[in-house]
Amino acid sequence: MHEGVMLMALHLDDIDREILAALTSDARVPLVTLAARVHLSRNAVKQRIDRMERDRVIAGYTLVRGTPAGNAVTAVVMVYRTDRMRGAGVVSALSRITEVVRCDILSGEFDLLVTVTAESMDRLGQIWEEIAALPGVDNTVTSVSLARVIDRR
Known part of the structure; x- marks a missing residue:
C-alpha cells in the first residue's frame, strides 16, 4: 500500500x-x-x-472483571525466572491464574511484570505463593497498590 x-x-x-x-x-x-x-x-x-x-484502530473489545464488594486488591509481582526468558512454562502457568490480568516481559533485572487483581489480601497471598512456587521462578518482588489515581482502561 x-x-x-x-x-x-x-x-x-x-x-x-x-x-x-x-x-x-x-x-x-x-x-x-x-x-x-x-x-x-x-x-x-x-x-x-x-x-x-x-484499520486496526480498534483491535478488539475486552471484559474488565469487577469484584462483588468493590474491594479488589491489586498488586504487581516482578518475577525473576531461572531460565532468563528461554522457557514458556512460567508464562503458560500464569495465564491459567484468572486473577492475573496482565503480564509483561521486561528488560533489566526482572523478567516479568505480573499484574494481579484479587478479591482480598488473603487471595492475593495465595496467588503470590502459587507464583513463587512455579517451576522456573527464582525470585519475586511484590508491591500492593494502595490507591489508584489514574485509570485509563
Missing part, C-alpha cells in the same frame, strides 16, 4: 476520536446512544466503527 494511502486510512477526525473515547469508557454503549452523542445516524456510526476495526 502506498504510504499516502496508508496515512489516509488511519486518519481520525474529531467524531472518530469521540466514538473511540465513548467505546473506551464503555464498550457496550448502544449505537443509538453513540449516534445521538456525535450527531450522526446509527448507520454512519456503525460504518465508522467498522472502518476503525478494519
